[in-house]
Amino acid sequence: MAQPMKLSFTQDVGETSPAKREAIGALRITADGRKFRYAKAASASIAAGSLTLAPLAEAQHVNRPATPASVGDRVVQVTVGISPVAENAYEDGYLQVAGSDGQGRQYRILSNTACPAGGTVVCTLAEPVRAALTTDSRVSLIPSPWCGVAASATEENLPAGVATCNVPAGHYFFAQTGGVGCCLAAGTAGVGSMLVPGAAPGSLAAMNATLDVDQPVAGVAFAAAFADGRHQPCLLTID
Structure with missing residues (x-):
C-alpha cells in the first residue's frame, strides 16, 4: 500500500546527519513553497549551493x-x-x-x-x-535518484537538487528541488533563461538551444542575471 506524504520531520533542511533519519527521497515542502528531497551524499563532500546529480545504475x-x-x-x-x-x-x-x-x-x-x-x-x-x-x-x-548524489560534471545526468549547506561525504541532507534557490553559476545567463547542469561540477548554466538539447532543465534564472562563479538566485523546477 502506498504511504501518504510525510508532514513532520526530525531533521532540518539546513542540517546534515551521519545517520539516516528519514526515508531517502522523502518530499518536504516548506511554508513558502520550496521543495526538498531527503538525500545521501556519495563518497565526496558537497559544498553549499552546489547542484547535485543522481547516481547512475550499475x-x-x-x-x-x-x-x-x-x-x-x-x-x-x-x-x-x-x-x-x-x-x-x-x-x-x-x-x-x-x-x-x-x-x-x-x-x-x-x-x-x-x-x-x-x-x-x-x-x-x-x-x-x-x-x-x-x-x-x-x-x-x-538506486534512488537521491541515494549517492554528487556535484558531478556529467552534465547529461539527472539533477537531484541543490545542497543548502556544506554536506560531508556520506551524510544525509535535504536537497532543494523546487522554489527559489541559490546555486553556483557557470557563465552568464539573463533573467528568465532556462538553466541546465553546467560544465563546472555543481553548477547551473544557461541552456544553449543548439548544444544542450539533451540536457535536463533544472530551473530558470530569477531576479538577477547570472555572473560566472557566483552563487545566484534561481527558481528550481526539479520537483
Missing part, C-alpha cells in the same frame, strides 16, 4: 535473472553480474521487472544484503510482489 545489476517469487512475497533474490553489491546499497531504491513474467512492475527496496561479483543479493521489499516472478523474469536494481 550495468551489471540491470536485466538480471531473479529467483522465482510468488504473489505476496516480500523477499526477492537476484543474481548479479561481475560487480559486487554493498549492503543496503539499494535502500529506498527499486527492484524493477524489466522483462518476461511480472514485467512493468516495480517495488521499493527496504534493504539488501551484500554479495560478491556474480553472487546473489537478497532484497527485502517494502511491498509484496504483485505478479509472480519466474525463471524467465529479468529484474533490475535501480
Whole structure:
C-alpha cells in the first residue's frame, strides 16, 4: 500500500546527519513553497549551493535473472553480474521487472544484503510482489535518484537538487528541488533563461538551444542575471 506524504520531520533542511533519519527521497515542502528531497551524499563532500546529480545504475545489476517469487512475497533474490553489491546499497531504491513474467512492475527496496561479483543479493521489499516472478523474469536494481548524489560534471545526468549547506561525504541532507534557490553559476545567463547542469561540477548554466538539447532543465534564472562563479538566485523546477 502506498504511504501518504510525510508532514513532520526530525531533521532540518539546513542540517546534515551521519545517520539516516528519514526515508531517502522523502518530499518536504516548506511554508513558502520550496521543495526538498531527503538525500545521501556519495563518497565526496558537497559544498553549499552546489547542484547535485543522481547516481547512475550499475550495468551489471540491470536485466538480471531473479529467483522465482510468488504473489505476496516480500523477499526477492537476484543474481548479479561481475560487480559486487554493498549492503543496503539499494535502500529506498527499486527492484524493477524489466522483462518476461511480472514485467512493468516495480517495488521499493527496504534493504539488501551484500554479495560478491556474480553472487546473489537478497532484497527485502517494502511491498509484496504483485505478479509472480519466474525463471524467465529479468529484474533490475535501480538506486534512488537521491541515494549517492554528487556535484558531478556529467552534465547529461539527472539533477537531484541543490545542497543548502556544506554536506560531508556520506551524510544525509535535504536537497532543494523546487522554489527559489541559490546555486553556483557557470557563465552568464539573463533573467528568465532556462538553466541546465553546467560544465563546472555543481553548477547551473544557461541552456544553449543548439548544444544542450539533451540536457535536463533544472530551473530558470530569477531576479538577477547570472555572473560566472557566483552563487545566484534561481527558481528550481526539479520537483
